Amino acid sequence: SQQGEEDPQALSIQEGENATMNCSYKTSINNLQWYRQNSGRGLVHLILIRSNEREKHSGRLRVTLDTSKKSSSLLITASRAADTASYFCATGSNFGNEKLTFGTGTRLTIIP
Amino acid sequence: DADVTQTPRNRITKTGKRIMLECSQTKGHDRMYWYRQDPGLGLRLIYYSFDVKDINKGEISDGYSVSRQAQAKFSLSLESAIPNQTALYFCATSDPNRPDGYTFGSGTRLTVV
Numbered sequence: 015s016q017q018g019e020e021d022p023q024a025l026s027i028q029e030g031e032n033a034t035m036n037c038s039y040k041t042s043i044n045n046l047q048w049y050r051q052n053s054g055r056g057l058v059h060l061i062l063i064r065s066n067e068r069e070k071h072s073g074r075l076r077v078t079l080d081t082s083k084k085s086s087s088l089l090i091t092a093s094r095a096a097d098t099a100s101y102f103c104a105t106g107s108n109f110g111n112e113k114l115t116f117g118t119g120t121r122l123t124i125i126p
Numbered sequence: 127d128a129d130v131t132q133t134p135r136n137r138i139t140k141t142g143k144r145i146m147l148e149c150s151q152t153k154g155h156d157r158m159y160w161y162r163q164d165p166g167l168g169l170r171l172i173y174y175s176f177d178v179k180d181i182n183k184g185e186i187s188d189g190y191s192v193s194r195q196a197q198a199k200f201s202l203s204l205e206s207a208i209p210n211q212t213a214l215y216f217c218a219t220s221d222p223n224r225p226d227g228y229t230f231g232s233g234t235r236l237t238v239v
Contacts, residue, residue, distance in 0.1 A: 018168075047227050054235070056130075056216060057169075059227030102168060104227075112157070112176075112222065113184075116169040 018046075018103045018117025026123040033090040035120040037103030038083075044106050046079055047114065048088050051100045060088075060101075090122075098124045129153050132217050132231035139207050139238055147202045147234045149217030155229075157222065158200040160184075160192060163214040163233075172215075175200055207238040 021036045049057040076089040104114040130151045156177045161169040171184030173192040218228040
């Protein structure tokens with residue numbers, strides 16, 4: 015079963031705009047992570063946020079976590095064509111980065 | 127060289143054949159994982175291993191088996207391939223003491239005809 019569900023399933027925006035993707039999950043978590051996948055390639059880790067954190071930044075990425083709503087959002091600011099990819103959230107229920115459960119992904123297309 | 131290497135990259139096999147997908151890593155991590163990816167379903171965990179002597183079933187282990195030959199090597203076998211095992215397979219590693227998530231291989235695209 016899928017723990018995380020991303021919303022929207024697909025998103026197209028103009029280059030330079032901000033992109034926001036959401037992830038909802040069902041059970042208690044220790045951490046939530048976001049990954050990027052370029053067209054059939056392996057996933058690349060972007061950022062990890064722990065359950066006791068509310069917001070985290072990394073470059074143009076901003077992640078928020080609301081454990082009361084069991085949801086997270088990923089914001090990519092000033093989007094670039096190279097940001098075109100699928101983005102997945104993944105949840106870990108145990109300390110230590112174990113047995114992540116992945117969502118179904120958001121397909122992001124940046125229009126030059 | 128890639129941190130996590132999967133072989134083969136692509137494979138077409140016939141129904142009923144046994145096939146092995148191989149994964150090796152240079153990260154020095156104890157923890158390794160096999161996932162499959164199907165369109166619209168995200169990634170689902172097949173098997174995972176926290177060290178050489180520890181093998182655990184994941185969400186969808188039926189029809190699969192694994193072997194952890196060494197810390198660096200983790201192989202996935204399909205004992206008798208069937209068409210609904212057509213998918214993209216990923217191997218990954220992790221270090222529980224580092225907040226940098228999983229490191230994935232580039233994947234094996236398997237087609238069972």
